[in-house]
Amino acid sequence: MKVKRFFAADMRQAMKLVRDELGADASIIANRRVVGGVELTAAVDYEAPRLTPPTPGLSQELKKTQERIVTARAQLEAGERASSGPSVNRQLFGETLRQAAQDGSPEAQDFLDRLNNEMAQPASAKIKPEPAPRVAEPEAESGSGLSAMRAEIAGLREMLEAQLGNMAWGQINQQQPRQASLWRRLTQLGLPAELSQKLLRLVADEPNTxxxxxxxxxxxxHSIPVIRDELIEEGGVIALVGPTGSGKTTTLGKLAARYVLKHGSQHVALVTMDTYRIGAHEQLRTLGRILNVPVRVVDEQNGLADVLKEFSGKRLVLLDTAGLQAQDPHLQGQLSQLAALGTNVSKLLVLAATSQYQVLKAAYHTYKVCGLDGCVITKVDESATLGEVLGLAMQQGLPVAYLADGQRIPDDISRAVGHQLVSRAVSLAGNESPPDQAMADVFAGILHNQRAG
Structure with missing residues (x-):
């Protein structure tokens, strides 16, 4: 038998190291959290390979963890009280010393008596010899023990999810090659796994790949929600909201220039609420001078309602906002002002296609309180995939209004059309299929989300 330890930043990377060096027949016999990641101890023998490699180490560790949880709960409920004999913290001395005291050793009994006197809390009433004073286990030790258990359970769950993900993908890849091929291609687009599952159910009966x-x-x-009419043609007030660096100001400039080239500059006005970035409103003022349109800054002297009232005669007012941290009170105040305007203002969330799905999802939940009417996808020219942002729009029912794919004003922006978005996503994906390990991670993520949900 060959036994070896592996270190990695997380459980999935550690499992990959085990498979690469020891093969699929390796068994995990121990795991623990260490500084900088996790440590796995794996073993492999040289028996004939089996179709489904057993994992005795995993079941043994899980059983031990469950037993420790039951023991810890029982100890917490009992308050660490012993059924008989001196009630002291067992971590301060061993069972041998306690047994010696019970057998009549005067030295051991004297030590236990002094230990009980030192650890017992002072009381105003006279302490009776029986029963002996109960000494509670320090809360810090109990808390650290439970934290260690939770961390160990989390590590076991992560390892189990990784193994089950490998097994699930291996089974689909061998038994359902057509479905496995479609899974790869949808994952290659960058679509979320849950959305890919729903789409695959729609073509489950089609035999031809x-x-x-x-x-x-x-x-x-057909599933991608889009705003079919161009918003700037309808006029009104359009506010662009979103995280820092998503491209709000550049997108505003593109929309303004697009409108000016078609209808002239006398019907357009620009407004900014961004007084937090150095030179932010100066950037908009420069754009206003180039386009020959008025620009106003919302600040302490000029409220948002007053500025919008000043431009009530304009057909189109484009409103730029500040990108701040989600917990920033200024952001919450800014979103509250926009929400108070209701349907009088169209709010578009600006999302960078270069962002990861979880980042996009967090941005949506941060800004949805102002009442979003749609979104603008930016930085498509810098992105490797388009599936993440399209998946968010589909899952949250957030219509896509515009697609921006460059820095040129006003050329690099176009109205969103469903089949064109899909065509662009396919062209960005390229021809390189995801490797088996990436697909196994996808299935492990599905298992994780099912457990978390």
Whole structure:
């Protein structure tokens, strides 16, 4: 038998190291959290390979953890009281010393008596010899023990999810190659796993892989919510909100220039609420001078309602906002002002296609309190995939209004169309399929989300 320890930043990377060096037949016999990541101890023997490699180490560790949880709960409920004999913290001395005291050793009994006297809390009433005073286990020790247990359980769950993800993907890859091929291609687009599952159910009865892929793209294009009418043509007040660096000011400039080139500058006005970034309003003023349109800054002297009232005669007012941290009270105040305007203002969330899905999802939940009407996808030219942002729009029902794919004003912006978005996502994905480990991680993520949900 060969036994070896592996260190990695997380459980999935550690499992990959085990598989790469010891093979799929390796068994995990121990795991623990260490500084900088996790440590796995794996073993492999040289028996004939089996179709499904057993994992005795995992079940043993899980059983031990469950037993420790039951013991810890029982100790907490009992308040660490012993059934008989001196009631003291057992971590301060061993069972041998306590047994010696029970057998009549005067030295051991004297030590226990002094230990009880030192640890017992002072009381105003006279302490009776029986029963002996109960000494509670320090809360810090109990808390650290439970924290260690929770961390160990979390590590076991992560390891179990990684192994089950590998098994699930291996089974699909061997038994359902057509479905596995479609899974790879949807993952290659960057779509969330849950959304890919729903789409695959729609083509489950189609035996031909090419036809199934065409049907998937058709379903995808019809599922993406879009704003069919161009917002700037309808006029009114349009506010752009979103995280720092998502491209709000550049997008505002593109929309303004797009409108000016078609209808002239006399019907447009620009407003900014961004007084936090150095030179932010100066950037907008420069754009206003180039386009020959008025620019106003919302500050302590000029409230948002007053500025919008000043421009009530304009057909189109474009409003730029500040990108701040989600917990920043200034951001909450800014969103509250926009929410108070209700349907009089169209709020568009600006999302960078270069952001990860969890970042996009966090941005949506931060800004949805102002009442979002749609979104603008930016930085498409810098992104490797488009599936993450399209997946968010589909899952949250957030219509896509515009697609921005460059810095040129006003050229690099276009109205969102479903089949064009899908075509762009496919072209960005390229021809390199995700490796088996990436697909196994996808299935592990599905298991994790099912458990968390």
């Amino acid at each position: 090419r036809q199934a892929w065409r049907m998937l793209l058709a379903h995808l294009s």
